[in-house]
Amino acid sequence: MLKSDDTRDVCEFRVGGHSFAIDSEGVAEVLHSAALTPVPLAPEAIVGLLHLRGRIVPVIDMRRRLELSAAPGAAAPAHLVVRRAEDWYSLLVDEVLDVHAIPRAGIEPHASSVGDAAADAVTGVFACPDRLIHILDPERVVQAIHRQRTPPLVRHGVTHGR
Amino acid sequence: MVGANDNEEFVQEFLVESSENLDQLDRDLIALEQAPGDEARLASIFRTVHTIKGNSGFFGFSKLGAITHSGEHLLGRLRDGKLALDDRVTGSLYSLVDAVRAILRTIETTGKEGDHDFRDLAQRLTAMAAGEPTEPPPREHALEIAAEPPPPAAPVEAEIAAPPEPAAPAERAAGAGGERSGGEASIRVDVGLVGSILDLVGELVLARNELRSVATDDPAVLAAAHRINAVTNALQETAVKTRLQPIEQVFNKFPRTVRDLAVSCGREVQLSIDGGDTELDRTLIESIRDPLTHLVRNAVDHGIEPPDVRAARGKPRAGRLALRAFNESGQVTIEVEDDGGGIAVAAVRDKAVAKGLVSAEAAVALPDERILQFIFEPGFSTAAAVTSVSGRGVGMDVVKTNIEAIGGTVDVHSRPGLGTTVRVRVPLTLAIMPVLVVRSGSERLAIPQAAVRELVPLKGDRGGPRIEGLDGAPVVRLRGRLLPVVFLDEFLGLRAATACRDEGTVVLVRVDDHEFGIVIDGVRTTAGGAGGTAIGEAASLSTVVVKPIGGLLAQIGLYAGATVLGDGGVVLILDLRGILRAAALPVVRESEAASVEASLASGDRYLVCRTGRGRRIALPLEAIERLENVRASELHALGGRRVVRRGDAFTPVVDADRLLGTVAAAESDTINVVVLGGPAGPVGVAVGQILDVIAAESPLQPSLVAAGVRGALALGGVATEVLDISGDLPC
Numbered sequence: 024m025l026k027s028d029d030t031r032d033v034c035e036f037r038v039g040g041h042s043f044a045i046d047s048e049g050v051a052e053v054l055h056s057a058a059l060t061p062v063p064l065a066p067e068a069i070v071g072l073l074h075l076r077g078r079i080v081p082v083i084d085m086r087r088r089l090e091l092s093a094a095p096g097a098a099a100p101a102h103l104v105v106r107r108a109e110d111w112y113s114l115l116v117d118e119v120l121d122v123h124a125i126p127r128a129g130i131e132p133h134a135s136s137v138g139d140a141a142a143d144a145v146t147g148v149f150a151c152p153d154r155l156i157h158i159l160d161p162e163r164v165v166q167a168i169h170r171q172r173t174p175p176l177v178r179h180g181v182t183h184g185r
Numbered sequence: 186m187v188g189a190n191d192n193e194e195f196v197q198e199f200l201v202e203s204s205e206n207l208d209q210l211d212r213d214l215i216a217l218e219q220a221p222g223d224e225a226r227l228a229s230i231f232r233t234v235h236t237i238k239g240n241s242g243f244f245g246f247s248k249l250g251a252i253t254h255s256g257e258h259l260l261g262r263l264r265d266g267k268l269a270l271d272d273r274v275t276g277s278l279y280s281l282v283d284a285v286r287a288i289l290r291t292i293e294t295t296g297k298e299g300d301h302d303f304r305d306l307a308q309r310l311t312a313m314a315a316g317e318p319t320e321p322p323p324r325e326h327a328l329e330i331a332a333e334p335p336p337p338a339a340p341v342e343a344e345i346a347a348p349p350e351p352a353a354p355a356e357r358a359a360g361a362g363g364e365r366s367g368g369e370a371s372i373r374v375d376v377g378l379v380g381s382i383l384d385l386v387g388e389l390v391l392a393r394n395e396l397r398s399v400a401t402d403d404p405a406v407l408a409a410a411h412r413i414n415a416v417t418n419a420l421q422e423t424a425v426k427t428r429l430q431p432i433e434q435v436f437n438k439f440p441r442t443v444r445d446l447a448v449s450c451g452r453e454v455q456l457s458i459d460g461g462d463t464e465l466d467r468t469l470i471e472s473i474r475d476p477l478t479h480l481v482r483n484a485v486d487h488g489i490e491p492p493d494v495r496a497a498r499g500k501p502r503a504g505r506l507a508l509r510a511f512n513e514s515g516q517v518t519i520e521v522e523d524d525g526g527g528i529a530v531a532a533v534r535d536k537a538v539a540k541g542l543v544s545a546e547a548a549v550a551l552p553d554e555r556i557l558q559f560i561f562e563p564g565f566s567t568a569a570a571v572t573s574v575s576g577r578g579v580g581m582d583v584v585k586t587n588i589e590a591i592g593g594t595v596d597v598h599s600r601p602g603l604g605t606t607v608r609v610r611v612p613l614t615l616a617i618m619p620v621l622v623v624r625s626g627s628e629r630l631a632i633p634q635a636a637v638r639e640l641v642p643l644k645g646d647r648g649g650p651r652i653e654g655l656d657g658a659p660v661v662r663l664r665g666r667l668l669p670v671v672f673l674d675e676f677l678g679l680r681a682a683t684a685c686r687d688e689g690t691v692v693l694v695r696v697d698d699h700e701f702g703i704v705i706d707g708v709r710t711t712a713g714g715a716g717g718t719a720i721g722e723a724a725s726l727s728t729v730v731v732k733p734i735g736g737l738l739a740q741i742g743l744y745a746g747a748t749v750l751g752d753g754g755v756v757l758i759l760d761l762r763g764i765l766r767a768a769a770l771p772v773v774r775e776s777e778a779a780s781v782e783a784s785l786a787s788g789d790r791y792l793v794c795r796t797g798r799g800r801r802i803a804l805p806l807e808a809i810e811r812l813e814n815v816r817a818s819e820l821h822a823l824g825g826r827r828v829v830r831r832g833d834a835f836t837p838v839v840d841a842d843r844l845l846g847t848v849a850a851a852e853s854d855t856i857n858v859v860v861l862g863g864p865a866g867p868v869g870v871a872v873g874q875i876l877d878v879i880a881a882e883s884p885l886q887p888s889l890v891a892a893g894v895r896g897a898l899a900l901g902g903v904a905t906e907v908l909d910i911s912g913d914l915p916c
Binding site for chain 2: 058060061062065078080081112165
């Protein structure tokens, strides 16, 4: 693949009928199936943990994270495992497409057109002839998780503090 | 010369090496002070300083070069016998070590030498080398510990580890710095690399388990599988050991610390170190460094008496301070023992009462051992009153917190007049942890075994303990005690709450000072066999490799990590402190419990009521002035409070549910108000229903204190919470 400063290598994937992409450099691995261990009381977007060669990797359901509904005919759900410093995360997406080199000049830095939840993670949009690719910042995808809804905690007794 | 990036790496290496060299220098100097004629020691010191000087030239650190050059010159004169070693010279050499350390620290953080000015020191070293008389070296280097009290009038004299008799430990301490530890036999390895080895071994364990589950009759395959099994176990054990390091790394700093401290506090201290080769996980070594330093400082500053006082008490002038480390039942125990004045228990007791930690009556009843535990209370000992009476523990609460954070414990023993022993126990490693794997709903979870006290099967109809519902606060009655419990499945949202549950098992855990029960479905075999609930399978204690779960999940605050079991399944390890917090369980320290116990004897009579929300509560009868039935229309809002008017008097009224931290239920037309006599006039508590007056059948259990609750006791055969009316009621 052509590599130059003028282009950016991104890995494209689909969630809820929309196209997204992250820098391919941060992608550690793509898994097509994995046993998930649920994490009770985790933020809603975290659907579980997967075990990847000795690492425990939290799985973020991108549909929930971006608050998008399922698109008909989502081909093959896949885990896009990304590295973020010491922590690894898996983004559960509807379908992993391809790695493209897209010209930097073609990336429009304006906000997303796919909803509020996506807006805070989208850093730019690249227009292909047939579709818009929303470039995501994995860092922001992760950071916003805790601001999202968390299932209510079942409490015993009373709360503290008078 | 080397390239910029390479250079950085070399500098890093230089820093690490030099820091080790400096520790060695400290030890050598202390040994030299005791045996000024030791030529080999002097030569070793000379070589070390020479090496640092050489390296600093290579990297262009001119200040470091200049100061070490002066030092080297002086050492050369000493070595050649042109100059005799005396206090002034050793003092200057200590200053040299400190100066080098300061410069290295600056290089480490900024990459540059910084604006240290050691020209005075350099001059002094040079003058000494020339045999000129010099001013006595300033002692500020000894005051690494700022704000220590000035030394008493007695002449300053420090004697470290001078063996008056050939006591073995003392010898060892002096000899510890003697030979350089065999650098040839060890290599530096990146910690991350060791981590990956552990991960890979974990993978291997899984593969082995798969192999085991493959049914075969072929004896050759079975034999091979058996061998792989044995090797894998050994490999895992060895891999874990690579993370261990001798505790020496912490202990080695202490001879110098103690020496300086003894000088500045006017004490004579004889330090002995034992068990420095006891091994501990690298990360834990770092974590115990500060707490141990604190304990050592306390022992010198507050434990060991000034020489004159000791002499007057018939003790040797030099106090003994012993540091010991040893392995004990899978944990590492570290003792800091002094033969000083001990802790004045009476002073601690008075202080505890004064601070309201315990009532005066209860304090008298508590044994000395329990009283001593108060020194670990936050802010307890900063008070001068205790310190001046030879109490100790400036910041003992911090020591305790830090040690407990790594799963350890601290306890203190003191014999008045004879000394104090502080015993710290920490796990060998945090990378490997024994856990109890339990089943809750459809999930498996792990509970750190260190916290588990007991497993109690629930058998309501078969005479076993039952869960009693203290409306919204379930408890289990165990050998006369009421303990709060958490239904793990409900708590984690794995299953909807059910009214009454008498099945499963209570895992009784203790975290810090709190004991509570976790109700689980069963204890599950880690091999992942048919999920048994029999307690016989409690043997499914398993030693697992703890994996970090990443910042995202750590923020939930309920999980300490995760692990992969033998069957390949991922299991979350519960953070019991987090659960204690999140479940809002009754939080009461035993020390407080004693005071409540003492102040409320059993046999007292209580008014039992139901709150508007239906919670069963009790109020001590003696506190009640009268009962009233008030119409809702008689309640008025006055200054943000609700009051009921009786003649000219307004009695504030507060809803019992609000006292309990919940929202008051909708009120009916008439309200029952229990009017309590208080120091500031009567106060009314609105309740839903008044049930009865009953004499207590059990002592108050203060461990059940939740918001607004003082404790719980059995009334009419039912566990009932006693409303806390001791403070100002938030009317």
